[in-house]
Amino acid sequence: MSEDKTKSWPQIRPATSADGVCIRQLVFGVLGEYGLRPDPEGVDGDLNDIEQSYLARGGMFFLLELHEGEVIGCYGLYPLDEQTCELRKMYLRREYRGKGHGRRMMEHALARAREVNFSVMALETASVLEEAVGLYRSFGFEAYEAEHLCERCDQAYRLRL
Secondary structure, rough: HHHHHHHOOOOEEEEOOHHHHHHHHHHHHHHOOOOOOOOOOOOHHHHHHHHHHHHHHEEEEEEEEEOOOOOEEEEEEEEEOOOOEEEEEEEOOOOOOOOOOOHHHHHHHHHHHOOOOOOOEEEEEEOOHHHHHHHHHHOOOOOOOOOOOOOOOOOEEEEEE
16 A cells, blocks of 8 residues: 555656756746746746756756656755755646645755755745745745845745755
8 A cells, every 4th residue: 555655646856958848837837827927038937948047056956746757846946155045936736735745845945955055045936826925934934125036026035944
């Protein structure tokens, strides 16, 4: 029975640029669900080349994937400086929310950030993403005044790791 549980529980794996289409579909789909506009040439341009935008800069990007290869969640860690990383593009398909997958991705993100010695994690979000904001707060993220927010975001949070 535990073997079936392992097969049905989504796995977290590193993403590559080859995953770009499925990542953009996921991110743009969730944005649309909340009435937020994707910006593939602007703020979402980092999704056009995951390896260049994240990995080549010392960052990371992960997928939450079912054993059949279907991507249901994602997140990226983007280095802002030696101490600070930004949590970017953390999204989860609607039918998988409320089942602990977002919490699992956040735990994974925090562990990866600590492993590479970041001491602060920052993020920007939109207040309409109420579930996400609640998740961030439950992990101890605190609101702060960011110098700049992307157009669709109206809140910034950070956490000392």
